[in-house]
Amino acid sequence: MKSQIIIEVNDKMQKGYSYALSAKTGEAFANDFKPFYTPAKMLEMGVFEGKYCNDCQNEFPPSWFENAKISDTPQININYFNIKSRQPLSVWKEKDWIYGPDPRGWFQWYCRYYLGRRMQEIDAKQIKRWRAFTRHAGQIKANCEPGDIFCRPRQRQALLQWSHDPLI
Secondary structure: OOOOEEEEEEOOOOEEEEEEEOOOOOOOOOOOOOOOOOHHHHHHHOOHHHOOOOOOHHHOOHHHHOOOOOOOOOOHHHOOOOOOOOOOHHHHHHOOOOOOOOOOOHHHHHHHHHHOOOOHHHHHHHHHHHHHOHHHHHHHHHHOOOOOOOOOHHHHHHHHHOOOOOOO
16 A cells, blocks of 8 residues: 655644645646646746745745745735735635635645645635636736736736736
């Protein structure tokens, strides 16, 4: 019997949490979940003003952070579209956007899912949220000229942060 890999988490937001990887990294995704970018590419392209995964890098492969744009303080110029794109965690909690054992929200869930963690109920909820986010791509297509990546930069940055193609 093959032994399972267990990830131990001890960072500023979560202590004493562990999870098992039951899928190979980047494989065995749900049929209706086809993210455009890997977590490493998203970090490299600039997400969340660089203020994400700062204290939890030990949880994920070092390769994810080789080219990542990370900062101790939020910096708009780190974002791919150079705009403010993040809200305080208090807003996320107020709007019930935090689910299960992922106190940092959707992107933390995606990183763990990509790594190989599977939690049927939480995965289904987060994938449903990801699918619903395609409405922003529809708004860009309806209101922007093809190739004009500077049209609706806030929505484009949001698409990137949800692993959809913002360069549509």
